[in-house]
Amino acid sequence: MAVNVLGLVAIGVFYVIILIIGIVAGRKSTKSNDAEELFVANRSFGLFVASFTTAATMVGGGYINGTAEAMGRDGMVWAIGPIGYNIGMAIAGIVIAPKVRSMEFSTIFDPFQQKYGNRMGGLLFFPELLGDLFWEAAILGALGTTLSIVLGLDMTMSVIVSACVAVVYTFFGGLYAVAYTDVIQLFFMGIGLVLAIPFAAKNPAVDLSRVENTWTGQLDPQFIGLYIDTICMLIMGGMPWQALYQRVLACKSPTLARNACLLAAVISLLLAIPPAAVGVIGSATDWNATDFKGNVPLDYKQWTHIFPMVLQYLCPMSVSIIGIGAVSAAVMSSADSCVLATGSVFANNIYKNIFRPKATQREIVWVLRGTIIVVGSAGAAIALTVGSVYGLFILCADLMYVIQFPQLVCVLWLKCANTYGSLTGFIVGLFLRVAGGEPFLSIDSLIKYPMHHEEYGQLFPFKTLAMLCSLFSIIGVSYVTERLFTHGTLSKKFDIFRCYTEKEEEQKTGDAEMEKKEPLMTNTDPDFFENGRFELRTRNQGKSINSF
Structure with missing residues (x-):
């Protein structure tokens, strides 16, 4: 297949724009070399930026291509990924987000290490790591297949270049760069996804009457257990992610964090409608009446590519290119979140808390950047070796559901x-x-x-x-x-594990220090009353140790 030069130039321009926006947005944190700014953007996000970056993180290439794949092949009843994930995000926003934001953690793994110790908290990092890698692989794989089908590009090169762009601006700008590029990317997504639908639906090869009785899909009674399992996994397995709480912790207040999660869930659920419609259109298409040269009816692997196939064979080239821009935007907005989330946890909770407690801010920043490169490379490698995008999209929530969700519930409550x-x-x-x-x-x-x-x-x-x-x-x-x-x-x-031994030692140390202090001032001391409050002070330190 010949390379579409016009489309290649358009995507190249899009990548350059996103790269420039990301680097410019991240200049503040780049200059400060403050790891906290890279992690949580100085807790400066308002409702607009917080909700848009959270929604953009959810809507990745796996979200778009995977929804179209499941909707077209199996029907609406099995296209449950977006519904489950967004319900989970809404619940997390109401129940968990205000609690963790009020505690001002740097990552969602801070409470684990505070309660269970650094090593146990570090062990719990591995489900998150695998989840992020599968998630990144799903979205990069989606983009690779889209660019290879529509533009005739080599999939390997497409995945590598896309991963490099996301890694570069995340490398320099941290959460500032990720958040502000997410806002731009979300607008690209909305326009590109909606624009493709009327053109594809009006193609002569499409007859929606073919699917009027099948587009809803069916649930065989023998699969009810599997279905319940998948729904629960998507809802609860989507709640413990560092990528979500990185944005929650960057919000200005707990209330704003809650509202941002709820608004983001609504936005990302709405953005699932266009790819679902594309899946239905793909199912209603007579592919023999198009330029498609593959097997008809479509086999399992071909359904994985249904979104780019609709763009390529049912839409004008200009619309296809805009649609590719939408998928590219979705991939960037989620890929950068994956690598930043994993990098933040590794730098703060693994490297600093376990291996180098006295690490400088500059050192932590460079560990974060090194981890971003490693995770970005690993996700790209998985994307090039695994088949179904929707399979990866579902699988990334697996260990997060089975292991991480109960751990999060228990550590908080x-x-x-x-x-x-x-x-x-x-x-x-x-x-x-x-x-x-x-x-x-x-x-x-x-x-x-x-x-x-x-x-x-x-x-x-x-x-x-x-x-x-x-x-x-x-x-x-x-x-x-x-x-x-x-x-x-x-x-x-x-x-x-010194869960209770350390507490006892700390209590003894505290009691010993209190005994060494001189007697407290009495109420005859003129310094006893200060600012209308009764305070007990030590003569040797002059610091308040108790207030009434």
Whole structure:
């Protein structure tokens, strides 16, 4: 297939514009070399920027191409990715976002390390890492197939160049660059996606009557367990992401963080309608009446490419190029979020908290930038080796649901949660999930749950079972170990994670320091009353230690 020079030039111009905007927007954080600014943009986001960058993060290439793929091949009943993810984001906005923003963390892994210790918090980073890599691979793969089909470009080169552009401006600008390019990219997405629909629908090869009885799809009773499992995974597996909370933590206030999540969920759900319509149009097309040279009816792999196929064969070239711009914008807006989220956690919670507690701000910034390059390269490599975009789009929420979601719930709301419970929940959830197998990654089932099918695999909602087992393991083990150690049933010398030993040592140290202090002033001292408040002060430090 010949390369479309006009389209190539147009996409090149788009990439240059985004690159310039990203670098210019990130100049403030680049000059300051302050890691906190790169992580959370000095907590300066208002409602407009916060909601748009959050929505743009959700709407990636996997979101667009994957929705079109599922809608066209399986019908609306199975195009549940956007619905599940956005419900999860809305719930997270109401319940979790105000809580974590009010605590002013740098990343969502800060509470894990504060409660469970740095090493356990570091272990919980790996589900996030795998989720981000699969997510990035899904969106880069979507763009690669789109550019190769519509413009005739080599897919490998398309993926590499796109990844490089996203990595470069994220490298220099951090969250400032990511957020402000996201706003521009979201407008590109909206225009490009909506514009393609009327042109494709009016193509002579399209007859919507072909799908008037099938576009909704159907749910076979034997797949109900699998369906419930997938819905729950999308809703709850979409809630623990660092990319989401990076924007939440950058908001000016907890209330604004909540409102931004809710508005972003509405925006991204609306942006799922155009690709869903493209999927229906693709299903209603007589592909023999177009210039398409592949197999008809379309096989499974061809449905993965249905969005770029509609752009290429059913739309005028000018509209196709604008549509490619929409996909490119979606890819950039999510790819930069993936690499920045992973880089932020690694630099702050792994490198600084575990390996280099005395690391300078400049050092942390360069670790962040190095991680951005590594993660961007790894995601591109996965994108070039894996098939279904929608498969990756779903799979990226898998471990986040089974492992990360119960961990997040417990660390924020379970007072007795400790390292023993967290580690047990991690092991139990991981084992039950891996033992269930994963056909997409060619992992065979070690445990055949009820309703197991030789052809379709696990039809029982085993991922939900694994998540619940992980949750109850955290609760049960945390409660039991707390009772054993705090009531003296088990000697604290067996507290290998020092969950209670350190607390006891800190209490003793604090008591010893208090005993060394001189007697407190009495109410006859003229400094006792200050600014209308009663304060007890130490003579040697002159600092308030208690207020009434």
